[in-house]
Amino acid sequence: MNNIILEMKSITKEFPGVKALDNVNFKVEKGEIHSLVGENGAGKSTLMKILSGVHPYGTYRGDILFEGENCMFQEINQSEAKGIVIIHQELALIPELSVAENVFLGNERAKKGIINWEETTIETDKLINKVGMRVNSSELVQHIGVGQQQLVEIAKALSKQVKLLILDEPTAALNEAESENLLQLLQEFKKNGLTSILISHKLKEVIKVSDHVTVLRDGQTIETLTKGEDLEEDRIIRSMVGRSLSNLYPSRQPKIGDVLLEVKDWTVDHPQIPGKKIANKINFYVKKGEVLGLAGLMGAGRTELMMSIFGQSYGKFQSGKVMKDGKEINVSTVDKAIENGLAYVSENRKEYGLVLDDTIRENVTLANLKEVADGLTINQRKEVSVVEDYREKLRIKAPSIEQKVINLSGGNQQKVVLGKWMFTDPDVLILDEPTRGIDVGAKNEIYKIINRLAESGKSIIVISSELPELLGTCDRIYTLNNGKITADFAVDDANQEKLMTYMTDDRSEAK
Template structure:
């Protein structure tokens, strides 16, 4: 009897202006963890949407064979009935409902239309214990962290008697401890005979848990690799991008000048919890041409601090000053912050960075429309020239600038956000998790853009949860914990262990 649980043969899927999948072949063995990797736009998520019925039969060419049976899923309920469950990168939970209500949403324990809450709660308690959750089944989703929410999604999948679990970038928004817990869980499921498909850009995680690695590039299957002791990240990267990325972090040639932005005695209270300080007497600076890193664990206050500086868009500022070139500046609104030469690329590009249902053209020019004004209207010719320039500069892959942003890959969406803020011609560019959820090739391109901006004398502030990224791209790194700056290091004086020590230190720099 064949050990193959899934075969996808000659899968071809087209969207207007682009062939997303071109005769893709993909096989998965029963009881394995099979990684699916590739650059943004390679077709990974599209392939899984074909498999799960999100893209229904008839909208693609090719065959899906699951457990020896040819399947023609017309909706996601049909694939779930067979035991194929997909967990998307954007979690599909309802914040106002409880854990139990979310776990059995659409799969209710009911008789004659009446939900059996006793059975629902009891089953949920078993499932959340199995996935290692630390919260009660009655807790509302909006009150728990992203890591726990990811576990709710897995519990939800298990409630459907899953045979093939598909996880699309499951650790993209998780911290290191949460990521380790999730990977441990996948290995436990493997011991129990559950088959998993893991889509991830984090190749260290791929190498840690997968049995096979299938590489997609430009909508085509490149190869399937056996994950043994000889398989290395460089080998996978070379297959993904079609070239060697021997130096993921490109060399920098910026000349660092005088202090451009200085934050003095900055204290900010939580927006909804009076008395709780998200920034406590913070002092830091960044120089012209410098790439400055902000390191901290989840909850340290990194994003909140930067949002409070950028137009006071988070929290309530209680005290402190912002100086630019030794002069106090007013950044009390986003509009004023932009006029003072600040820009902020949010960690959540889809929620705060983009209008997904609008075009590349409209998104890129959105933050600086006044420069395109022609009387009471927009000079459309000038707008097209500007956006085409950024499209070429940033290597945004799309059929045209009229393409809706929602149809772009994550890496290309991130480049559109960068283009939007670069068009404001900032002196200080704040990048919050600039490479989250994007592939190594796109990361390399964004690092090069950062270097170019620094060489132009701009100040770059980078928040990242990936310490190797900070050590590879920055000149200097501050550590932050509980709203306090706990350390300040030149990058050649720092390593991951030292940064982690200060990321867990109190305001005096002591553990």
């Protein structure tokens, strides 16, 4: 028992109408990497917020023992003083400040209220070197990539003499190389005796670095698995969802019709960088009932291309046409794009897809209020009926449609966004990273929704950084690099190696 650095005993936490945690028990050994996994809404983040003092003592039942001491944290500063530091999925950095200023924000190197900038710079340089950063400590955070920003957060944690580092979905927004770098960093920390708790939906990463994995389901502890004994992906999935997901990508029999949408010679300039094109004479098409994939590395222009088409909401339009059923359509504004049957589910659901402080009911009808209105007044009976129908069809887990979206799990938030755009009855649905940050069970449900929409004759365009996801869900895949389409594959002719070859190939656009 002397090797146990953390023990959480019989933790129970309730929110209005929801029991988030029910008698959860959780132990972590000193110097290990211990992963915490479960479906969205299983209680992982809530448990860590209790540990870090975000949910203060008195708002939950149970005990926290850290290094043998019973802790009753009232705020996050108290847990940090003990050496417990949490890095949330949404990074807590100030973009307009430098790396050094962010690293020591709230923990300034100062005497009598005056910051010692020389000491701040020297200490920051040591820390960023330790985490393998390749930027100057004076660089503004807004000028560095997401992967480097994640390292700033870790350097910030190390400046607080961290003993237990908690990382909530640290690789969700990172590319493959950045994710690998971060995982290697955790393993280096482990060699130096630092304890880490990793929350992640990426089970291959979890298995690669974890000594133990604890599974939560519906707010309860299911089991803790040990490396070298029972730590296998199928076993984790079975524990997470209560069933086997041997077929994560549900099969379907595609019924593909004629070309519905065609983009011709689409050229768009970067909004800030003169001469840089985010779309360079791009041509592509999607057919009725087809699921089309867009594959590309970060910076290839996938999101930018689709946003420029959906209401020209990104970049400076130069030239090109969008054809639907053989006729040119106007997509110069978001309203016109929606009127012409396009819908776009953003990769950033919290910033662009949802009004977090509004209810499920208000969010689902937001993009098509005229359908639930009598003149200038919302027909609440009609609105409730519509939203209840979507709640049932999409299996949105919530006490009622009056639940605020901010209190839903990531997977259920994603379903609300899908419901919002499905209610506009689009002909073409663009899904940008539709399963980012959600668990395998919720992913499976999203894939089934995509299949149902395709079977009804809709055209679906999926942007994804996960090549297995594209190969498992799409009928055809385009690869992009540097604002150009480099290849067009039928899914039966594609594999990860082929896709990656063309994702890194700056050749002329495929015909």
